[in-house]
Amino acid sequence: MDIIYLHGLKVDCVIGVWEWERRITQVITIDLDMGANIAQAARSDDLNDTLSYKAVSKRVTAFVQESRFKLVETMAERVAAILLDEFDIPWCRVRINKKGAVRGARDVGVVVERGVAE
Numbered sequence: 001m002d003i004i005y006l007h008g009l010k011v012d013c014v015i016g017v018w019e020w021e022r023r024i025t026q027v028i029t030i031d032l033d034m035g036a037n038i039a040q041a042a043r044s045d046d047l048n049d050t051l052s053y054k055a056v057s058k059r060v061t062a063f064v065q066e067s068r069f070k071l072v073e074t075m076a077e078r079v080a081a082i083l084l085d086e087f088d089i090p091w092c093r094v095r096i097n098k099k100g101a102v103r104g105a106r107d108v109g110v111v112v113e114r115g116v117a118e
Helices: 019-023 039-044 053-066 072-086
Strands: 002-013 026-036 091-097 109-115
Touching: 002 053, 026 053, 026 072, 053 072, 072 091, 072 109
Parallel strands: none
Antiparallel strands: 002 026, 026 091, 091 109
């Protein structure tokens, strides 16, 4: 299995459990690793034969901007479901970083892996 990745996708959204967090937007950073077989695309050199990270970026960004989750765990699970269901991939890893959520920590977040690595 090959991996197509999209790292460092920054999205403004409402995320958090505290009342003050529900009234503002915060920037989260998303890293996506997506299992794919890129052999046909490598042979054909045709975008139609591969997973379009631009299409993934647009879909995930729109979804996250519209969401109002309390937990990054829920967000990560839903993003993984979109990748598996809508982009027909067998496996994905979704990392969501809510930088600044804990004083003294550089990064805070969650990583989920869903599907089956081939």
